[in-house]
Amino acid sequence: MENTIAIPKGFYFLGKHIGIKKQKKDFGVVYSPEECSASAMFTKNQFCGEPIPIGREAIKDKCLQAFVVTSGIANVATGAVGRANAQKIVDKLANELEIPSQNILPSSTGIIGPQLPIDTILTGMDGVGDNLSRLNAKEFAEAIMTTDTKVKMHSIKVGGATLLGIAKGSGMIEPNMATMLVYLMSDAVVEKEEIHELLSNSVEKSFNSMSIDTDTSTSDTVALMTSNLYEVKKEAFAKALDELCLSLCKEIVKDAEGAKHTIEVTVTNCISKKEAKIIGKSIVNSPLVKTAVYGADPNWGRIIMAIGKVEEAHLDKDKLIIKLGEHIIFQNQQEITENFEKSKEYLQKNDEIKITVMMNTGVEEHTVYGCDLTEEYVEINGHYTT
Amino acid sequence: MENTIAIPKGFYFLGKHIGIKKQKKDFGVVYSPEECSASAMFTKNQFCGEPIPIGREAIKDKCLQAFVVTSGIANVATGAVGRANAQKIVDKLANELEIPSQNILPSSTGIIGPQLPIDTILTGMDGVGDNLSRLNAKEFAEAIMTTDTKVKMHSIKVGGATLLGIAKGSGMIEPNMATMLVYLMSDAVVEKEEIHELLSNSVEKSFNSMSIDTDTSTSDTVALMTSNLYEVKKEAFAKALDELCLSLCKEIVKDAEGAKHTIEVTVTNCISKKEAKIIGKSIVNSPLVKTAVYGADPNWGRIIMAIGKVEEAHLDKDKLIIKLGEHIIFQNQQEITENFEKSKEYLQKNDEIKITVMMNTGVEEHTVYGCDLTEEYVEINGHYTT
Structure with missing residues (x-):
């Protein structure tokens, strides 16, 4: 499937090993030099990860420029130290990319409990701004994986625009909202006033209708950024977003822990x-x-x-x-x-x-x-x- | 545990192979010659077994004289034929015991779907009235088992009276009410006005607080009959009933399908x-x-x-x-x-x-x-x- 992935204009990617996991990629960034229309939906679990409240704040103005994800440790139940660590990652990335901190949505996924090795992460982030590429979407998709056995990426053309989705998730997935980590990017024009309704409609029909083990993760996030380069009919975009979310949803269910059917x-x-x-x-x-x-x-x-x-x-x-x-x-x-x-x-x-x-x-x-x-x-x- | 079981006065038992299962016991009766105070609680599953509505009717006057149970086939989703079959079993037993049909509470447990082999059952019921015994409580307990690996019986002395509980259940057990089949018998005096509150209080703290696999059976029933021979303080009886229900509840959980802890x-x-x-x-x-x-x-x-x-x-x-x-x-x-x-x-x-x-x-x-x-x-x- 990776061979046929189209990348929407205006987005740059990075996925690398930074030192949370032993060897596998564990750090990913998606970046847009221009401010994007954006919306996000988060887990309803009260014991949510420490990055979540930072993301909730960031999305209030419906404007983002970057997603940053660490994998291996969930940064959940880590208290004030965990919150400060999530903020340090955001601030470091803001500095590297020369964008405002509040234009960055952070996520972490992995084991609940331990603190992030924050010094290792911050050191590893030196120069990330120089390593972003339009060719690295797959590396980003790999960097956000935990127990997933397959990369989950899918793209759809809608008019002159492209819609790309990258997801991870295979266990602790259920009803409430969310489900896992899902990043959606498009170069279509979507007004800030309309973006949340578009996203929540698609999520209701896909990720909110999916269930692997009735457990609700503490870190689930679905987020959408649009770089607003190509005019597309709203209905066509909504339909493409539905289709993309459903494809990713089915890929996640297919890769569910131990599932045969x-x-x-x-x-x-x-x-x-x-x-x-x-x-x-x-x-x-x-x-x-x-x-x-x-x-x-x-x-x-x-x-x-x-x-x-x-x-x-x-x-x-x-x-x-x-x-x-x-x-x-x-x-x-x-x-x-x-x-x-x-x-x-x-x-x-x-x-x-x-x-x-x-x-x-x-x-x-x-x-x-x-x-x-x-x-x-x-x-x-x-x-x-x- | 069976060695120490005390049997309350006024109750007679039967457990035998009648021909629903291949070889194992599959038909059981508990009988009291005198009318008992009685209460029962049933599954909230809308697809309840066909015996359930008959039991609901029977319990309305808070008076019972017998429980009758078939195991191997649940008589669920069997429509009008299934309902008529359940009624035929009740009427046949009423005839054998020379008691009113409405003093009998019927249950069935086992596979959902097939019809009961009603002719075989009715023929096998000939003369059951002559085969009841105070010594056969264990045979009754065996007759109601399906995937259970252990007989579940427990008795408690309360003042001069005895409280006996016999249960079955190991899968498809969850919240709502019920849980499985539980028959409680005592020779204590319990007024009809008080019996339902006593039972429902104990059930809330035990069977309704138990969960094996979140699935709610279609046939769950907990029923209590008292032959009203020994005066016992209400508080003491309530406490003993709590204890008995909790013991049976823990035995069911211990025998849950595949459970190690x-x-x-x-x-x-x-x-x-x-x-x-x-x-x-x-x-x-x-x-x-x-x-x-x-x-x-x-x-x-x-x-x-x-x-x-x-x-x-x-x-x-x-x-x-x-x-x-x-x-x-x-x-x-x-x-x-x-x-x-x-x-x-x-x-x-x-x-x-x-x-x-x-x-x-x-x-x-x-x-x-x-x-x-x-x-x-x-x-x-x-x-x-x-």
Whole structure:
């Protein structure tokens, strides 16, 4: 995929090893010489990382010029020292790039608890301004990885403009908002007044509809900067942003810790989008549904259990239809027995599983994204050492 | 434990193989010749089993004489045929015992979807009235088991009376109410006006504070019958009922599918009991906390993540203290490093893990019960066939 990545005009990148991790890249910068329109959304976790409040301040004027990311240590639960360290990184970068500190959005990802090796980082940052390049987007994408096994980058053309997204994330990912780190850049013209609504609409349909293990990270951030060089129709840009966010969302789910199948649950003909999302999440988060998909077992009983446990759902059992792929497995309050073997085969032969739940109580629908639960997930997280 | 079980006066039991399972016991009855004071609480899952609405009706007059349970097939999502089958079992038992149908509370547990082999069951029920015995409580306990590996029975003396509890359950167990099947019997005198409050108070502190995999079963039932032979102080009975429910709750958690450790999370000095319970559940349900306990990793970062993701929690990070066993691992916004190795050793050497979270924002507390997440849980549920 990297071969086909297009880079929007006006952005420069860096990804390098600075000394937080033993050997792998652990420091990344995205930079725009001109001030960009910008928006960002952050984790709702109350124990958020120390860079987050700095980012919240920075984004208030809807103007940014740089993202800076350290990986390996999350800078979470590090108190006043951690906050000061995050600010030192921002100030050092501001000095190197000769831009205001408040035009920089910082993030950190990795282990919770330890302090950053701040002296090592600051020394390693000497001269970063001279090492930025339009060719280094992939290096930036590598520098923000932790347990990810794959680089997650994607670009889309929209009119004369380009939209680029770079993401990381594979565990501790759930509902609330966020999800992981996602950096979106474009050279399209987007007004400051419109940028937040555009971003939040796309995030709701993608990252906020994704769930790997129901845990909500302390550092999740999705941020968008536009260098405002090419006029693009608002609707076209919105559509491209939706598509880009969904692609990155699917890449993250595919790379989820230990996952063998992705699961896409679409709840249709529902009384409201909100209810469709709650029901979808209940299904995609159910450990029993997740293990059934892993075992390629068309266990629709676990799906109806997960629907039924949503107390606020408007459920008419007589109208409910459940499909695995194209095969109706439950209708008229009973199993469609002739589709059982076909459903089993569908689960066995595909690694992107689609579950459709037709509530038939209304006209709204919503899709959520998740993955199965495997022994490997337990192994990765049972033996990841602090 | 079975050797020391005391049986309250006035109750007779039966547990036998009737032909739902291949060989194991799958049919059980508890019977009282006299009308008992009774209360019951059921799953809140909207896709509840077909016996549940019959039980809800039966309990309305707070009077019961029998429990009847089939295991192997849950009689869930079986529509009108399933409801009629549940009623046929009740009516047949009423006929055999010569008691009113509405004095019988039925349950079924097992696989969701298939219809009960009703003819086999009704034929097998011929003469059950003649095979009830005060000696067969253990046979009843065995007859209600599915994936359970251990019989779960416990009795307590309260004044001159006896309180007996028999339970089953090891997966698909979570919050809402219920949990599994729990039958409580006593020969104490309990007024009909008081029995529901007594039961619901005890259930809130035990079964409703327990969580194995966040999934809520479709058939959960907790029911209490008292044969009203011995006068006992209300407070003493309430205390004994609390103790009995907690013992059964801990036995269920210990027998959870694939679990290697039980986890008891006590949230203290909290602003309300409700908040303490929500925070406790967020911790005990977190897959990352569960796998950390499994791996004996004192990963307090995952605990603060689970606290922080409760958006409504009143959190003062400066006041928060986290203990693993007796060892403070987090205080004053940082790891208590000298306790790290002791905490690790505590996790390695114990299979009943206690996590204490001191919020220090108020005076209320609540304890919740759960277990770790292991490869074996995934294996059991990934390869359990419908």
